[in-house]
Amino acid sequence: AQSVTQPDIHITVSEGASLELRCNYSYGATPYLFWYVQSPGQGLQLLLKYFSGDTLVQGIKGFEAEFKRSQSSFNLRKPSVHWSDAAEYFCAVGPNSGGSNYKLTFGKGTLLTVNP
């Protein structure tokens, strides 16, 4: 069964500092990988996704993530954090194929606080 671990429940960074949110997955093959962001009281918004190819993927709002097969990781990064990035971030994993039974498995999320 697929699973996702986000080791950090809560991270605090200063505005302008760099950010890395960790995500480790368990899956029998190379999965499809996703990062979502949830602002307070809002739904989840897709930041970026990895299917295949270049292991460094760019997303919206200046975020990027790197897929490392050897480490079963898909960490999210941003070089300089803005106060508006304060939110909860979810990593998700899914099978590397389509189909009507397709289902993502989400991690428990990492809450990001940004200090001025």
Added chain:
Amino acid sequence: DSGVTQTPKHLITATGQRVTLRCSPRSGDLSVYWYQQSLDQGLQFLIQYYNGEERAKGNILERFSAQQFPDLHSELNLSSLELGDSALYFCASGGYYGYTFGSGTRLTVV
């Protein structure tokens, strides 16, 4: 606007009551997924429908049920409500290319 519409946005009801949450998926998406999000349980998958048929079940209580109609909108029915059912309920549509989430229904059971 994500393209996934959920109504109502807020719902306050008493214990023991029944409510219906509605979701219209993004145009072209055949799958609808329902999630419950609470502070203590986090994001919990409830159930998935694809083109009117149930495809996957998660941690959905027997008091809860869902269906997807021919026009692809979906309804989540919650009955015999308890205080612990208070949560944000999200609907998402999509598939292997990613999910698009609605803005959720905040249910408060008093």
